[in-house]
Amino acid sequence: MKKSYILLLCIFSITLLGCDKDDDNLTGPIPFPSPSPSPGPTPVVDVTAPQIQVYDPTADDTFLSIGALSVYVYAIDNVAIKDPKVFLIDPTGARTPISSLYLNTFESSKERSLTGVIKVGGNLSGLYTILVEAEDLSQNKSQVTVPVNIIAEDLASLDFKTAFMASGWFEQSDWNTGYLDLERFNIAFYWILNQNAWDYNIHPEYVDKFGEDFGQHKQLWSKWDVNKNGYLENSELNNGMADLKFFELWDVNQDKMITEEELADGVAILWDVNKDNIVDAKEFVDKLTEYFLLL
Numbered sequence: 165m166k167k168s169y170i171l172l173l174c175i176f177s178i179t180l181l182g183c184d185k186d187d188d189n190l191t192g193p194i195p196f197p198s199p200s201p202s203p204g205p206t207p208v209v210d211v212t213a214p215q216i217q218v219y220d221p222t223a224d225d226t227f228l229s230i231g232a233l234s235v236y237v238y239a240i241d242n243v244a245i246k247d248p249k250v251f252l253i254d255p256t257g258a259r260t261p262i263s264s265l266y267l268n269t270f271e272s273s274k275e276r277s278l279t280g281v282i283k284v285g286g287n288l289s290g291l292y293t294i295l296v297e298a299e300d301l302s303q304n305k306s307q308v309t310v311p312v313n314i315i316a317e318d319l320a321s322l323d324f325k326t327a328f329m330a331s332g333w334f335e336q337s338d339w340n341t342g343y344l345d346l347e348r349f350n351i352a353f354y355w356i357l358n359q360n361a362w363d364y365n366i367h368p369e370y371v372d373k374f375g376e377d378f379g380q381h382k383q384l385w386s387k388w389d390v391n392k393n394g395y396l397e398n399s400e401l402n403n404g405m406a407d408l409k410f411f412e413l414w415d416v417n418q419d420k421m422i423t424e425e426e427l428a429d430g431v432a433i434l435w436d437v438n439k440d441n442i443v444d445a446k447e448f449v450d451k452l453t454e455y456f457l458l459l
């Protein structure tokens with residue numbers, strides 16, 4: 165009864181005033197006047213500077229000036245951060261921005277990380293510093309420094325192990341873990357065998373040369389390419405590497421991980437061609453340059 169009364173009223177009011185949905189409230193409670201808008205959240209003053217973590221390089225590690233220096237830095241802020249900046253400071257104090265690092269993407273505006281591989285270059289040996297600066301959107305700044313030793317002397321003047329461990333090759337391959345497990349070990353050697361990062365073909369002559377240079381194995385390719393399709397499948401690489409027994413023999417403490425030192429000692433045995441327990445410059449310089457100085 166009430167409903168048809170409202171309907172009637174509506175029909176009546178359409179002609180005079182127009183009728184809309186709000187009229188459903190005709191019988192509803194009288195609304196309170198809406199309260200004045202509540203004040204917004206008090207703006208928080210950000211006084212906390214970002215935190216920086218340097219995963220690579222490790223403090224006090226040693227690198228050849230012609231080798232690869234891997235850099236991996238991460239910064240996080242409590243609110244929002246700008247892109248961090250990374251500098252190289254040489255022993256004279258000269259500061260050069262490292263602009264070739266890749267900025268990794270994060271969904272969060274609080275985080276940034278930069279990775280890449282640089283070559284220090286030049287002929288100045290000594291203590292260098294990697295300086296990382298981070299700043300948030302409220303101009304709070306923080307910085308972290310990591311000292312590294314750089315060797316700029318001629319390779320031929322160095323002993324093998326020093327030169328090998330300063331090549332930076334290991335740091336590019338260990339995914340910041342400090343060791344290579346079997347899988348990473350084989351992948352690292354795949355990248356040695358694959359001279360061209362843009363194609364996945366591995367050239368038979370190069371595999372043969374690798375065999376000669378790492379223990380005088382003859383015609384390694386024909387042994388490795390078991391299905392004779394001219395292509396090195398993953399399983400062929402893994403089986404081929406297993407046949408060479410590098411991982412097994414070089415893992416001296418048998419913990420199924422190869423450290424940088426175990427790797428250096430393992431290669432040293434193969435490269436000491438005249439078996440006098442010294443890897444001299446003639447024995448290692450060309451090979452180190454070819455296989456482990458990848459830049």
Ligand SMILES: [Ca+2]
Binds near residue numbers: 212242244300301302
């Ligand atoms: Ca902050």
Ligand SMILES: [Ca+2]
Binds near residue numbers: 388391
């Ligand atoms: Ca094959």
Ligand SMILES: [Ca+2]
Binds near residue numbers: 415418419422426
């Ligand atoms: Ca080991």
Ligand SMILES: [Ca+2]
Binds near residue numbers: 438442447
């Ligand atoms: Ca020797």
